[in-house]
Amino acid sequence: MGDYIIRDSSVIQNPYAFGAHAIKDTSVRIGIIREVRDGVDGPVYMVEVLVDGKMLIVGCTLMTRFGGAHNFEEYQARPWAPITTKIPSPTIAAEYKSRAGDTVVVAYLNGRSKEGVILGGIRHPSRKTKLKKGSIGYLSEFNGLETSIKEDGSYRVTFKGYSISNKATLALPPTGTQVVPPVYNPLFGGSYFGFDSKGSYIVSDGAKVPGPQFLKINKNPLNGSIIIKSGTAVIQLGGSPLLPSLGISAVKGVMEFTDGKAKLLGTLSMKSDLSMALESKFLSVKANSIAIGSQSFELMQGLVKLITALGTVVVTSPVGSCLPLAASPTWAQVLQFQAGVISLLPSLKSAESFALKGDDGTTIDTLG
Numbered sequence: 001m002g003d004y005i006i007r008d009s010s011v012i013q014n015p016y017a018f019g020a021h022a023i024k025d026t027s028v029r030i031g032i033i034r035e036v037r038d039g040v041d042g043p044v045y046m047v048e049v050l051v052d053g054k055m056l057i058v059g060c061t062l063m064t065r066f067g068g069a070h071n072f073e074e075y076q077a078r079p080w081a082p083i084t085t086k087i088p089s090p091t092i093a094a095e096y097k098s099r100a101g102d103t104v105v106v107a108y109l110n111g112r113s114k115e116g117v118i119l120g121g122i123r124h125p126s127r128k129t130k131l132k133k134g135s136i137g138y139l140s141e142f143n144g145l146e147t148s149i150k151e152d153g154s155y156r157v158t159f160k161g162y163s164i165s166n167k168a169t170l171a172l173p174p175t176g177t178q179v180v181p182p183v184y185n186p187l188f189g190g191s192y193f194g195f196d197s198k199g200s201y202i203v204s205d206g207a208k209v210p211g212p213q214f215l216k217i218n219k220n221p222l223n224g225s226i227i228i229k230s231g232t233a234v235i236q237l238g239g240s241p242l243l244p245s246l247g248i249s250a251v252k253g254v255m256e257f258t259d260g261k262a263k264l265l266g267t268l269s270m271k272s273d274l275s276m277a278l279e280s281k282f283l284s285v286k287a288n289s290i291a292i293g294s295q296s297f298e299l300m301q302g303l304v305k306l307i308t309a310l311g312t313v314v315v316t317s318p319v320g321s322c323l324p325l326a327a328s329p330t331w332a333q334v335l336q337f338q339a340g341v342i343s344l345l346p347s348l349k350s351a352e353s354f355a356l357k358g359d360d361g362t363t364i365d366t367l368g
Contacts, residue, residue: 024111025051030122031058033101035079045077045118047106060106060116075142077102077118080174097125097178100170126179130368139367144184148366152197156364158206161189194364204362218358225358239357247355277352297340306337 031049034057038044045060064073080101096103103124106116123129130139138149144162149155163183170179190206204214213230218238225238233250258266270276292299313328325331 025108025113026111028105028107028119030103031106032096032099032103033077033079033118035081036076043076045079047104047116047118049106049113049116051113056113058106058108058113058116060104060118062118063120077104077121078170094174094176095125098176099174100179124179127181132367135367137367141368144182144189146366146368148368150197150365150367154195154197154364156192156194156366158192158366158368159189161185161187192364196364200359202362202364212362214362216358216360216362220359223357227356227358227360229360234356234360236356236358245357247357249356294343297343299341302337302340306334306341309333309337 029049029051031047034046034048036043036045037059039059039061042061045062047058047060049056049058062075062077064075066073078101080099102121104121105119107119109115109117131137136151138147140147141160144160146158146160147156148158161184163185166182169183190208191204192206193201193203195201199219201217201219202214203216204212206212210231214228216227218225218227221241223239224241225236227237228235234248236245236247239245239247255268256266257268290300293302309330310325313325313330313334315322315325315328325334
């Protein structure tokens with residue numbers, strides 16, 4: 001006996017009728033970013049994806065390395081059609097190498113092409129690979145800032161002087177010709193920082209003429225040093241853990257310690273435990289008062305007392321010529337002060353010349 005129920009599509013669904021709805025596209029596809037639109041939660045990238053010979057435009061979000069509330073990463077990808085238009089461009093099927101948009105890898109969310117995620121980028125056809133075959137390294141460039149890590153661990157970030165004209169060039173509509181390489185400004189480019197293969201840290205403006213200005217921290221347990229150089233002026237700090245030193249070499253040097261207009265509080269103090277040498281063709285010392293001496297004798301006071309003592313010397317003069325002043329019984333007072341002056345007069349020493357003891361090489365090789 002039947003249940004009098006008609007076996008129509010409301011009870012038994014036709015798998016062929018719902019086939020199109022059930023199909024999911026789980027493929028990972030290659031595309032090029034066409035334009036960027038403002039979304040509720042941020043930019044939405046309209047990516048042209050080629051599927052079975054047909055161009056499909058998919059709205060995508062950009063995947064980043066971090067997705068936390070406090071730990072995050074943001075960057076903007078480049079479209080090839082900055083000016084949004086609803087009319088498909090005649091160049092929509094043109095080769096990727098003639099369009100400036102980022103070439104990317106896209107995956108569909110839940111297998112639906114309505115929304116996708118940009119998993120990352122792939123090499124743009126207009127750019128040749130720079131890493132040599134077999135080279136295990138890292139090389140990137142973003143707006144003219146190049147980062148290079150070689151197989152020996154050396155690391156370098158170079159400011160290449162990315163020209164503002166590149167933005168206008170990349171915004172031009174495609175003409176069928178290959179995207180031109182970036183243009184750099186040689187007046188600004190060349191500065192870099194990083195680590196060489198020995199672990200030394202270098203910061204330099206990379207100038208060729210008259211020479212680079214740089215700071216280098218030499219990593220060496222025996223004679224590590226810090227070298228600062230600008231033109232012919234050099235400062236070296238360190239050099240030896242046993243005898244640390246400070247060296248300065250320049251054509252002209254000026255040191256001023258002042259509190260401003262009043263010039264009443266500025267002070268300078270220099271101390272050397274063993275010795276101090278000054279050497280020059282001309283030496284000028286100017287002050288309202290000068291004191292030179294040791295803990296037991298001050299030169300200027302000693303000279304004053306010496307002159308006073310000379311004035312008290314009595315010359316014994318018989319009928320003949322006068323005896324020398326040293327023959328006076330009171331000359332012992334002069335000898336006392338003379339001994340104090342002599343105690344301030346050690347052997348004359350020449351000042352040492354500047355000698356660079358650390359490695360001032362600033363080369364950090366790159367993979368570019």
